[in-house]
Amino acid sequence: ATTPGLDAPTWPAEFAERYRAAGHWRGETFGQLLRERAAAHPDRIALVDPAPRRRTWTYRELDERADRLASGFAARGLGRGDRVVLHLPNVGEFVEVVFALFRIGALPVFALPAHREAEIRHFCAFTEAAAYVTCDRHTGWDHREPASRVQRDTPTLRHVFVVGEPGTHTALAQVAEAAPGSVPATCPSAGPEPHELAFLQLSGGTTGTPKLIPRTHDDYLYSLHGSNEICGVDEHTRYLVALPAAHNFPMSSPGWLGTLAAGGRVVLCPRPDPATAFPLVAREGVTMTGLVPPLALLWTEAAAGTPEDLRSLELVLVGGAKYSEEAARRLEPALGCRLMQVFGMAEGLVNYTRLDDDTETVVTTQGRPISPDDEIRIVDDADREVPEGASGHLLTRGPYTIRGYWRAARHNARSFTPDGFYRTGDLVRRTPGGHLVVEGRAKDQINRGGEKIAPEEVENILLAHPAVHDVSVVAVPDAYLGERSLAYVVPRADGGPLKPADLKRFVRERGVAAYKVPDVVEFVTAFPQTGVGKVSKTKLRSAAATAPQH
Numbered sequence: 001a002t003t004p005g006l007d008a009p010t011w012p013a014e015f016a017e018r019y020r021a022a023g024h025w026r027g028e029t030f031g032q033l034l035r036e037r038a039a040a041h042p043d044r045i046a047l048v049d050p051a052p053r054r055r056t057w058t059y060r061e062l063d064e065r066a067d068r069l070a071s072g073f074a075a076r077g078l079g080r081g082d083r084v085v086l087h088l089p090n091v092g093e094f095v096e097v098v099f100a101l102f103r104i105g106a107l108p109v110f111a112l113p114a115h116r117e118a119e120i121r122h123f124c125a126f127t128e129a130a131a132y133v134t135c136d137r138h139t140g141w142d143h144r145e146p147a148s149r150v151q152r153d154t155p156t157l158r159h160v161f162v163v164g165e166p167g168t169h170t171a172l173a174q175v176a177e178a179a180p181g182s183v184p185a186t187c188p189s190a191g192p193e194p195h196e197l198a199f200l201q202l203s204g205g206t207t208g209t210p211k212l213i214p215r216t217h218d219d220y221l222y223s224l225h226g227s228n229e230i231c232g233v234d235e236h237t238r239y240l241v242a243l244p245a246a247h248n249f250p251m252s253s254p255g256w257l258g259t260l261a262a263g264g265r266v267v268l269c270p271r272p273d274p275a276t277a278f279p280l281v282a283r284e285g286v287t288m289t290g291l292v293p294p295l296a297l298l299w300t301e302a303a304a305g306t307p308e309d310l311r312s313l314e315l316v317l318v319g320g321a322k323y324s325e326e327a328a329r330r331l332e333p334a335l336g337c338r339l340m341q342v343f344g345m346a347e348g349l350v351n352y353t354r355l356d357d358d359t360e361t362v363v364t365t366q367g368r369p370i371s372p373d374d375e376i377r378i379v380d381d382a383d384r385e386v387p388e389g390a391s392g393h394l395l396t397r398g399p400y401t402i403r404g405y406w407r408a409a410r411h412n413a414r415s416f417t418p419d420g421f422y423r424t425g426d427l428v429r430r431t432p433g434g435h436l437v438v439e440g441r442a443k444d445q446i447n448r449g450g451e452k453i454a455p456e457e458v459e460n461i462l463l464a465h466p467a468v469h470d471v472s473v474v475a476v477p478d479a480y481l482g483e484r485s486l487a488y489v490v491p492r493a494d495g496g497p498l499k500p501a502d503l504k505r506f507v508r509e510r511g512v513a514a515y516k517v518p519d520v521v522e523f524v525t526a527f528p529q530t531g532v533g534k535v536s537k538t539k540l541r542s543a544a545a546t547a548p549q550h
């Protein structure tokens with residue numbers, strides 16, 4: 001089924017009816033949810049942004065700010081269905097803007113703070129974005145000039161809003177400014193319907209450009225309520241957003257949106273390192289957070305020597321990449337809190353270990369699905385079910401897993417089965433207790449400590465270098481990150497001398513996120529081939545894994 005205006009396949013009517021009848025889809029929108037929370041407990045603190053000076057928002061203030069911004073956006077012609085590329089670090093304005101856009105039915109497109117001009121350019125062009133929201137400077141980067149260049153080249157991009165000093169653009173603060181008497185108490189335009197899109201999330205990606213994931217109010221809210229129940233999120237929860245707020249994990253598992261849905265308190269963390277995060281945990285009484293495995297490792301190691309009081313921490317969720325069993329065993333004693341593993345994906349399906357699981361299950365599995373209506377199939381290369389307990393490709397379908405990417409018909413035919421199962425590209429097995437264990441990956445992707453790299457994207461960049469004849473980018477095991485990226489390069493015979501640093505710089509200068517720059521570049525004369533004359537990534541990966549110098 002495809003809904004007009006949705007630009008993506010959606011759930012067939014019989015599934016939608018089932019999910020509504022089961023009470024999964026409640027017919028609620030994010031705009032309404034915040035309004036209700038604000039009415040129920042207006043003076044409770046919803047949001048804390050600690051840096052550079054501590055700012056707080058009560059539920060009433062957040063609701064009012066979202067309304068003001070929504071009115072300002074609407075006055076500037078933004079409305080239902082318009083795409084708005086959002087490119088902000090963990091600052092309070094991020095949350096304000098998201099709820100303002102939810103309220104007018106405009107769709108945030110969640111760029112990551114690490115993204116640079118090349119990615120932003122693609123998101124704006126591909127989504128035909130009407131606006132781009134960014135900040136003046138972040139981690140030494142000035143975003144305003146790239147924004148001007150992107151706007152110059154993107155005809156649909158009518159607005160650039162900037163948090164901080166706007167330069168030639170519009171200050172976000174000005175959008176929310178009330179011309180006296182002109183701001184209505186509530187947002188003027190009709191809000192979105194619960195079955196409509198709420199936002200576009202980014203896929204980790206296996207192709208040259210990342211695919212966009214269309215999530216609806218109904219389906220995403222269901223995943224939040226489910227996650228809250230499993231993680232015990234309630235009004236006493238204080239959730240630290242250590243990872244980038246735009247990422248699906250800290251947004252929804254249970255994340256800052258889950259915490260707000262439960263009436264809890266969200267504490268934004270500007271950087272996830274222990275030196276920044278631990279004092280915040282202590283000062284703000286943080287009870288819960290979500291970390292990728294390399295950070296969980298850092299936190300575990302730093303806990304012993306810290307003068308900070310971490311006793312408020314109750315639960316740390318770890319996911320995004322495989323967490324080793326021995327690292328998992330050390331977390332609870334070191335941090336004095338519970339561990340939960342989470343295996344999720346922005347496309348939908350999220351698995352958690354449970355609070356009442358025994359330690360063995362928590363440290364050796366990646367959990368089980370949120371919903372009884374999450375359908376799991378584990379299949380072989382020919383899509384036949386493997387024997388129970390054997391490893392195979394994970395396919396999934398359910399009340400919060402998309403049926404197709406946004407405006408990607410050709411790719412959808414490959415990434416989804418005809419009956420609507422999403423091909424996750426993950427290799428898993430199921431334990432007798434029903435938990436999933438992630439055994440590997442069939443998709444061509446590098447998982448660099450939870451940051452996903454599509455080799456094809458990096459290969460395309462390197463192929464544009466005049467001295468490069470051919471290139472293949474693969475993952476190499478790394479003790480800290482889990483995986484790093486290695487680019488095997490066949491230089492052109494007439495290309496002149498070429499050093500690894502030249503190629504790394506070349507990738508960096510294309511204006512892409514730093515995590516995509518190959519960690520290692522190695523020159524070879526030819527690639528191993530598969531039977532059909534294609535480059536064998538399997539052989540390259542095993543060569544990379546066994547070569548001692550990596």
Ligand code: J2J
Nearest residue numbers: 204248249253319320321322342343344345346366438
């Ligand atoms: C192994 N691989 C994992 C895990 C994700 C919660 C948590 C994570 C994400 C996420 C998310 C893994 N062990 N515990 O969206 O809500 C790999 C798999 C998966 C891919 C999805 C959430 N947890 N992975 O990481 O969309 O390969 O979402 O298919 O970024 O990360 O990546 P992403």
